Amino acid sequence: MRQKVIFAMLALAAIIFVRNLYVISMLPDEVNQGQIFRIIFFHVPAAAAAMTGSAVALMASVLFLIKKDFFYDSLAVAVTEVGLAFLAVNLVTGSIWARVIWGVWWAWDPRLTSALICWILYAGYMILRQALEEPTQRATFAAVYSIFAFTDVPIVYFSIRWWRTIHPQPVFFSKNGSFPADWLRALLVNVVAIFLFYAVLTMIRLRQEQTQREIDYLRRTAHAM
Amino acid sequence: MTVPILMPLATLLQAQYDPIREEIGRLQRNFQGLIWGFVAAWVILMLYTLMIVFRERKIRREMERLKNLVEEAEKKS
Numbered sequence: 001m002r003q004k005v006i007f008a009m010l011a012l013a014a015i016i017f018v019r020n021l022y023v024i025s026m027l028p029d030e031v032n033q034g035q036i037f038r039i040i041f042f043h044v045p046a047a048a049a050a051m052t053g054s055a056v057a058l059m060a061s062v063l064f065l066i067k068k069d070f071f072y073d074s075l076a077v078a079v080t081e082v083g084l085a086f087l088a089v090n091l092v093t094g095s096i097w098a099r100v101i102w103g104v105w106w107a108w109d110p111r112l113t114s115a116l117i118c119w120i121l122y123a124g125y126m127i128l129r130q131a132l133e134e135p136t137q138r139a140t141f142a143a144v145y146s147i148f149a150f151t152d153v154p155i156v157y158f159s160i161r162w163w164r165t166i167h168p169q170p171v172f173f174s175k176n177g178s179f180p181a182d183w184l185r186a187l188l189v190n191v192v193a194i195f196l197f198y199a200v201l202t203m204i205r206l207r208q209e210q211t212q213r214e215i216d217y218l219r220r221t222a223h224a225m
Numbered sequence: 226m227t228v229p230i231l232m233p234l235a236t237l238l239q240a241q242y243d244p245i246r247e248e249i250g251r252l253q254r255n256f257q258g259l260i261w262g263f264v265a266a267w268v269i270l271m272l273y274t275l276m277i278v279f280r281e282r283k284i285r286r287e288m289e290r291l292k293n294l295v296e297e298a299e300k301k302s
Contacts, residue, residue, distance in 0.1 A: 034255040039262040046266070085273040092269060093262045100258035197270075204277055211284050218291040225298040 002207070006200055013196035020189045027183060039097045041187055044172075045194040046089040047115075051153055053083030053198065054122070058150040061143035073139035074209035076146055077129060080122055082201045086194075087119045102166065110159040111167040118156050121149040135216065 020041075030037035056079045064072035094112070099105050106112065125145055132138035160167050171179040172187075179187070 034252060036255045036258045036262075038259055042262065042266050082273075085269060089266045089269050092265045096258055096262040096265060100255055201274070201277065204281070208277070208280060208284055211288060215284065215287050215291060218288075218295055222291060222294050222298060225295070225302065 002203070006203055009196050009203075010200050013193045013200065016189060016196070017193040020186060020193060023186050023189070027186065033101060036097055036100045039093050041190045042194075043090055043093040043097065044187060045191040046086045046093065048191055049194050049198040050083040050087040050090060051157065052195070053079040053086070053202070054118075054150055054153050057083070057146050061146040064139060064143045068136075070135070070139060070213060071210075073143065074206055074213070076143065077126075078202045078205035078209055080125055080146065081205055082198055084119065084122050084126070085201075086198060087115070087122070091115060091119060107166060109165045109167055110163040111156065111165050114152060114156040114159050118149075118152045121152055125149055135213075 024038055024041050027038070029035050057076045060072040060076035060079070063069070064076065091112075094115075095105050098107065098112075125142060128145055129138055129142050132141055159165065160169060172184065
């Protein structure tokens with residue numbers, strides 16, 4: 001049943017994405033940026049998915065510390081790992097956009113720097129998990145670390161409002177917003193497709209984590225025999 | 226006499242700063258950037274998906290091996 005749900009979600013994400021790719025290609029070019037502005041249709045949904053993932057990781061970590069249920073630990077590691085891949089997409093697409101528009105691959109701007117720190121913090125979370133062997137200790141330390149790592153997420157989000165940055169100002173749901181309705185619709189459809197893909201990868205990773213826990217248990221049983 | 230000699234040089238300089246050619250170049254870089262952006266995004270996600278697939282295979286193999294090991298140990302005992 002779970003397998004069928006995963007395949008259905010993956011197929012739905014692919015259909016939505018392919019259809020939307022055509023819609024995005026038909027949109028007119030942005031006046032100042034030209035064709036490269038279309039990168040926003042991947043750059044922003046990837047960031048939104050990664051940030052949502054880190055919020056889920058935060059909740060799962062808090063729940064693990066309260067309930068000591070290993071399901072929440074597995075959920076935290078699954079969403080964090082998938083989030084890292086999506087945040088990498090966000091950073092790389094942003095860097096390519098910057099090369100074309102700003103003429104440089106990278107600028108130590110508050111938004112870019114805080115996003116890079118966020119990626120490094122969550123990569124540190126994965127490294128920390130590799131370093132600890134005892135399951136309860138690993139899960140507890142990782143949960144505390146994940147809560148600490150999340151403190152960077154609001155900084156990433158609000159950095160363009162708090163500080164003067166060269167990163168474009170918010171264009172969605174803001175007073176100064178200038179994103180036309182049909183562009184916004186195409187972006188939201190891409191957000192749905194990317195969130196579905198994110199959910200599929202998280203479900204697979206979650207199952208892998210649970211199986212890995214069973215393997216660890218079997219290994220201990222085999223050794224005890 | 227000097228004009229015909231300088232003519233090719235002047236044409237060359239003019240060609241170098243041709244605004245139309247400059248604009249075509251800009252549009253081309255712009256389009257290439259967009260393509261590279263899409264390619265990079267999909268390469269990262271596909272590599273990660275492949276990593277998950279390989280990990281799934283490894284986990285299944287390990288699970289089978291351990292189950293057999295435990296079953297054999299149970300039979301012996």
